[in-house]
Amino acid sequence: xxxxxxxxxxxxxxxxxxxxxxxxxxxxxxxxxxxxxxxxxxxxxxxxxxxxxxxxxxxxxxxxxxxxxxxxxxxxxxxxxxxxxxxxxxxxxxxxxxxxx
Numbered sequence: 001x002x003x004x005x006x007x008x009x010x011x012x013x014x015x016x017x018x019x020x021x022x023x024x025x026x027x028x029x030x031x032x033x034x035x036x037x038x039x040x041x042x043x044x045x046x047x048x049x050x051x052x053x054x055x056x057x058x059x060x061x062x063x064x065x066x067x068x069x070x071x072x073x074x075x076x077x078x079x080x081x082x083x084x085x086x087x088x089x090x091x092x093x094x095x096x097x098x099x100x101x
Contacts, residue, residue, distance in 0.1 A: 003078045
């Protein structure tokens with residue numbers, strides 16, 4: 001447990017067993033060439049075209065993306081330790097705790 005960062009869950013990375021990347025790229029090149037020559041209809045859905053649009057369209061997510069990460073947040077443990085440290089310094093200086101008379 002860190003004082004300044006929070007733990008993030010482990011990412012998920014799925015590797016396909018039966019997938020030929022070369023064949024997929026070749027099919028994409030063929031489809032693109034057919035569209036350019038007018039032999040095939042234009043595709044209306046392309047996931048690469050819409051990727052990242054939600055983040056760019058919202059103000060708060062765009063600001064967070066531009067800043068490059070999360071803001072600094074004070075941990076409750078750190079705050080408690082700081083208060084105890086200040087009380088200890090006060091006690092050592094005066095010889096009595098602030099709430100005692």
